[in-house]
Amino acid sequence: xxxxxxxxxxxxxxxxxxxxxxxHAKISFINSHFLTGGYIGVDIFFVISGYLITSIILTExxxxxxxxxxxxxxxxxxxxxxxxxxxxxxxxxxxxxYLYPISLIALSKSSISSxxxxxxxxxxxxxxxxDAENSLMLPLLHTWSLSVEEQxxxxxxxxxxxxxxxxxxxxxxxxxxxxxxxxxxxxxxxxIEPSFNFYxxxxxxxxxxxxxxxxxxxxxxxxxxxxxxxxxxSNIGFVLILVSIIxxxxxxxxxxxxxxxxxxxxxxxxxxxxxxxxxxxxxxxxPLVFLGLISYSLYLWxxxxxxxxxxxxxxxxxxxxxxxxxxxxxxxxFLTYKFVERPFRNKNKSFKSVLTNVFILYLIIISFxxxxxxxxxxxxxxxxxxxxxxxxxxxxxxxxVKNYELIENQIGGEKIILIGDSVMRTLKxxxxxxxxxxxxxxxPMTEGACQFILNLNRVNKKTFRKSDCNIxxxxxxxxxxxxxxxxxxxxxxxxxxxxxxxRFDNKEGGYEGPMLDFMQNKDNSLKTITQRNIEIxxxxxxxxxxxxxxxxxxxxxxxxPEVGWNVPKKIFNYFPKNxxxxxxxxxxxxxxxxxxxxxxxxxxxxxxxxxxxIVHDNIYRIYPHELFCNNYLKDRCISxxxxxxFYSDSSHLSVEGTKLFxxxxxxxxxxxxxx
Numbered sequence: 001x002x003x004x005x006x007x008x009x010x011x012x013x014x015x016x017x018x019x020x021x022x023x024h025a026k027i028s029f030i031n032s033h034f035l036t037g038g039y040i041g042v043d044i045f046f047v048i049s050g051y052l053i054t055s056i057i058l059t060e061x062x063x064x065x066x067x068x069x070x071x072x073x074x075x076x077x078x079x080x081x082x083x084x085x086x087x088x089x090x091x092x093x094x095x096x097x098y099l100y101p102i103s104l105i106a107l108s109k110s111s112i113s114s115x116x117x118x119x120x121x122x123x124x125x126x127x128x129x130x131d132a133e134n135s136l137m138l139p140l141l142h143t144w145s146l147s148v149e150e151q152x153x154x155x156x157x158x159x160x161x162x163x164x165x166x167x168x169x170x171x172x173x174x175x176x177x178x179x180x181x182x183x184x185x186x187x188x189x190x191x192i193e194p195s196f197n198f199y200x201x202x203x204x205x206x207x208x209x210x211x212x213x214x215x216x217x218x219x220x221x222x223x224x225x226x227x228x229x230x231x232x233x234s235n236i237g238f239v240l241i242l243v244s245i246i247x248x249x250x251x252x253x254x255x256x257x258x259x260x261x262x263x264x265x266x267x268x269x270x271x272x273x274x275x276x277x278x279x280x281x282x283x284x285x286x287p288l289v290f291l292g293l294i295s296y297s298l299y300l301w302x303x304x305x306x307x308x309x310x311x312x313x314x315x316x317x318x319x320x321x322x323x324x325x326x327x328x329x330x331x332x333x334f335l336t337y338k339f340v341e342r343p344f345r346n347k348n349k350s351f352k353s354v355l356t357n358v359f360i361l362y363l364i365i366i367s368f369x370x371x372x373x374x375x376x377x378x379x380x381x382x383x384x385x386x387x388x389x390x391x392x393x394x395x396x397x398x399x400x401v402k403n404y405e406l407i408e409n410q411i412g413g414e415k416i417i418l419i420g421d422s423v424m425r426t427l428k429x430x431x432x433x434x435x436x437x438x439x440x441x442x443x444p445m446t447e448g449a450c451q452f453i454l455n456l457n458r459v460n461k462k463t464f465r466k467s468d469c470n471i472x473x474x475x476x477x478x479x480x481x482x483x484x485x486x487x488x489x490x491x492x493x494x495x496x497x498x499x500x501x502x503r504f505d506n507k508e509g510g511y512e513g514p515m516l517d518f519m520q521n522k523d524n525s526l527k528t529i530t531q532r533n534i535e536i537x538x539x540x541x542x543x544x545x546x547x548x549x550x551x552x553x554x555x556x557x558x559x560x561p562e563v564g565w566n567v568p569k570k571i572f573n574y575f576p577k578n579x580x581x582x583x584x585x586x587x588x589x590x591x592x593x594x595x596x597x598x599x600x601x602x603x604x605x606x607x608x609x610x611x612x613x614i615v616h617d618n619i620y621r622i623y624p625h626e627l628f629c630n631n632y633l634k635d636r637c638i639s640x641x642x643x644x645x646f647y648s649d650s651s652h653l654s655v656e657g658t659k660l661f662x663x664x665x666x667x668x669x670x671x672x673x674x675x
Contacts, residue, residue: 003059007289009270010295011284011285011289012048012292014288014291015044015241016044019039019041020038021298021306021326023039024136024142024302027319035246036248037244038245039254040254040262043254043259043262046149047207047210047263047270048211048270050209050212051214051215052215053212054160055218057072057157057160058215062219067160067164069161072153073157078351078354081358083297085362085365086336088111088114088115089364090304091107091304098311101376101377101378101380104372104377108369108372110122110140111365111369112366114140118147119147120144120147120201123138124144124198137307137310138307139304139307141303152201175213175216178206179209179213182203182204186203186204186259187255189203190254190463191463197256198254198255206255207263210263211267214270217271218271225272229274234277234279234280235277237268237269237272238265238269244262244265294330296341297333298329298333301332305328306325313573415441415443415484416487416490416669417443417445417484417489419452420451422447423494425447426653427658428442428444430655431444431662432444438669449517450473451494451495453498453539453540454471454542455474455521455522455542456519456539460516478546481547481550482550486550486552486553488553488672489552489553489555491557496559498518498536504650505564506565510564510650512562512650519536521535541610541613552618554616554618554619555668556611556614558622559607560625560653561600563637563647563650565593566649567648571592591636591638595636600637
């Protein structure tokens with residue numbers, strides 16, 4: 001018994017990979033994108049993989065009454081590893097020349113996880129959502145789906161051996177049971193943990209098992225299949241696939257109940273497509289079959305190519321540049337298919353030879369990554385003080401700050417309490433040293449993405465599930481403050497992002513991407529942005545009142561100007577690089593990476609109005625924008641000047657920026673403490 005080659009399956013692969021490429025390309029057209037559900041191409045691949053793998057295993061069982069796991073893993077290794085390692089090697093090599101050290105370290109971590117079939121777990125734990133804007137600049141993010149498949153390939157043959165040995169007559173029942181269980185789990189988890197749901201095998205298994213069920217039916221229930229072919233279910237299935245690709249978008253929960261639409265579409269197409277149908281002729285046409293044959297290499301290459309094109313700011317979503325990048329993808333994919341995939345899959349090439357070559361590539365990649373993890377090869381950069389020491393505090397500097405964050409039993413005399421989100425957290429390392437020099441006690445209580453606003457939770461937009469920034473945490477903060485009152489409290493954070501419910505767009509090409517969460521009251525009853533805005537302002541005032549009632553003096557920190565760009569990366573990309581060295585970072589234009597002062601004022605108006613409305617004898621104010629805006633440059637806000645870089649990314653101050661800001665903050669604190 002031998003599996004017959006089905007060219008239409010390669011046609012489906014072509015559709016899948018093309019839709020994924022279009023989705024990731026984010027081609028701009030009249031302020032919208034094509035094929036917003038193109039990510040469904042990955043789901044199509046899962047069903048196809050489940051179908052092919054199960055067909056191979058069942059056919060071998062029925063032909064030989066046994067199954068060789070060793071032979072199976074041999075074929076999978078030949079199919080997957082050579083091309084994967086070649087692309088990873090090329091990706092990290094390019095990254096060495098074009099990635100900023102922090103980004104190169106992240107790439108090294110992801111490439112190691114990809115080599116060991118765990119990148120889906122890595123990206124889930126790293127908190128990267130697939131539709132987040134910055135995910136488009138992670139060159140190996142797409143390998144998560146390969147890891148899901150590889151994990152399935154490791155587990156599924158063992159399960160099949162057990163089924164064949166002990167439960168052979170219940171194969172279909174067990175497939176259906178696994179399908180239903182995984183599907184129910186996916187739909188449930190999609191509502192509470194969308195990132196886990198997206199990346200992890202247990203919630204993706206039902207898609208692979210849909211292919212397994214199709215394989216079982218085609219092999220064992222041929223008469224059943226013939227009865228249903230007359231209903232044109234394959235055409236209906238193909239329409240379901242197209243509808244999903246066209247009309248799904250980033251707000252569609254996936255995988256979930258709605259993902260049944262494309263999965264059923266692929267299932268019907270595989271199961272009921274007849275050679276006499278037009279759809280068969282379309283999918284088995286030479287162009288689509290060719291694309292299907294190179295689809296694995298095409299999938300591997302497209303993401304790092306589009307990712308790096310964004311990193312070096314070549315690609316902006318325009319059609320002409322998309323066609324250039326697509327051509328590069330095709331050329332590299334064809335070469336990889338011809339000179340890597342096919343030779344290594346050739347049975348005349350011994351498996352020992354395959355493993356030897358793969359092992360050498362693994363060794364090279366792992367060695368590079370281990371060295372990279374230390375500091376991202378920061379010695380590549382001449383005058384590294386500018387792009388390293390000015391931006392990030394060292395671990396030794398951080399260790400000098402005794403971390404009192406959220407420790408309830410720290411009680412004593414008057415303290416300087418710093419409270420807010422990660423924007424405020426960047427201040428604490430330098431501020432601790434400065435306050436120590438002034439013999440002032442310091443209690444930092446900062447938490448990432450968590451300003452101090454009572455009675456509100458920060459919740460996920462899709463699931464309404466509250467984050468770690470919640471009412472319980474805020475009450476804990478307040479209790480801790482009460483034990484240290486009266487104190488001088490420095491209160492601040494990225495207020496515009498909460499009131500506007502959008503990340504910053506500087507209108508000059510710097511856009512941080514969509515908001516994935518917002519503030520919500522205890523019962524999630526605030527349905528509109530306006531309602532939430534009113535409630536945030538109300539609770540912010542009540543929060544300040546609660547601090548004042550304890551006799552505290554409160555310094556309100558007005559919005560620190562957002563930038564929109566990742567400043568160090570933009571500077572890193574600005575200077576030409578070559579194979580031998582990087583140029584010195586000593587010739588930045590005076591207005592490089594400045595942003596519009598009027599855009600800042602417009603963006604921050606609601607925040608200013610709120611803070612201005614809070615009036616009390618113990619209220620003091622700090623205006624960070626006076627340092628950065630309409631000062632060095634008229635009508636502009638700067639992110640660097642005099643060879644000093646003031647931001648570590650698009651919104652957080654760097655070492656130099658922190659030192660500059662803390663000078664005026666400490667001056668204000670000393671004035672208050674001496675009153």
